Amino acid sequence: xxxxxxxxRYKITEKSQAVAFWCDPxxxxxxxxxxxxxxxxxxxxxxxxxxxxxxxxxxxPKDRFxxxxxxxxxxxxxxxxxxxxxxAMYLCASSLAGTFTDTQYFGPGTxxxxx
Amino acid sequence: GNSVxxxxxxxxxxxxxxxTINCTYTATGYPSLFWYVQYxxxxxxxxxxATKADDKGSNKGFEATYRKETTxxxxxxxxxxxxxxAVYFCALIASGGSYIPTFGRGTSLIVHP
Numbered sequence: 001x002x003x004x005x006x007x008x009r010y011k012i013t014e015k016s017q018a019v020a021f022w023c024d025p026x027x028x029x030x031x032x033x034x035x036x037x038x039x040x041x042x043x044x045x046x047x048x049x050x051x052x053x054x055x056x057x058x059x060x061p062k063d064r065f066x067x068x069x070x071x072x073x074x075x076x077x078x079x080x081x082x083x084x085x086x087x088a089m090y091l092c093a094s095s096l097a098g099t100f101t102d103t104q105y106f107g108p109g110t111x112x113x114x115x
Numbered sequence: 116g117n118s119v120x121x122x123x124x125x126x127x128x129x130x131x132x133x134x135t136i137n138c139t140y141t142a143t144g145y146p147s148l149f150w151y152v153q154y155x156x157x158x159x160x161x162x163x164x165a166t167k168a169d170d171k172g173s174n175k176g177f178e179a180t181y182r183k184e185t186t187x188x189x190x191x192x193x194x195x196x197x198x199x200x201a202v203y204f205c206a207l208i209a210s211g212g213s214y215i216p217t218f219g220r221g222t223s224l225i226v227h228p
Contacts, residue, residue, distance in 0.1 A: 106158035
């Protein structure tokens with residue numbers, strides 16, 4: 001069964017350092033999502049791509065976060081510089097076409113701890 | 116804007132008890148509704164979904180019916196097992212606009228033997 005891959009699974013960094021997360025969606029899925037999930041809360045959408053284009057990034061803190069999906073396949077989310085409040089689980093998901101009936105398939109997530 | 120409200124947890128039950136987790140929503144446009152489950156340290160997995168009013172989604176003994184008149188999508192299971200212990204998230208994607216997903220805060224379920 002095809003899965004969404006994410007790496008690394010865990011990342012510990014010091015504040016003011018740069019971190020990057022990678023996501024490889026299910027093959028053929030045009031829509032890719034990055035979420036931040038703070039412990040005890042639901043996922044918060046950071047950015048949504050349709051192929052290589054950004055559909056929504058209204059909740060992405062653009063002064064420190066950036067995301068790209070250059071060839072419309074895999075994607076990278078970067079934080080520079082990291083702050084203590086960025087400690088969270090970062091989830092990637094993909095869906096076939098991004099319509100309102102589509103199912104999102106989630107990866108295992110990257111647990112970020114900022115010291 | 117769109118929003119999803121779930122009942123506060125944790126919900127603590129004994130094995131074989133009946134489960135209800137309440138979910139209500141507000142949405143611009145006509146949403147599809149989803150329940151996801153998250154086991155400790157893992158990503159979310161789709162449990163069930165419904166894409167139009169009066170549809171019933173079902174999977175692994177769980178059910179939820181899309182009630183447009185009450186804007187609700189409550190999750191139910193007739194007899195829970197210890198292995199159902201997890202966090203359950205209600206979510207929607209509205210048909211108007213850019214199809215941006217909205218999740219609830221999650222409800223933790225703890226099932227005791």
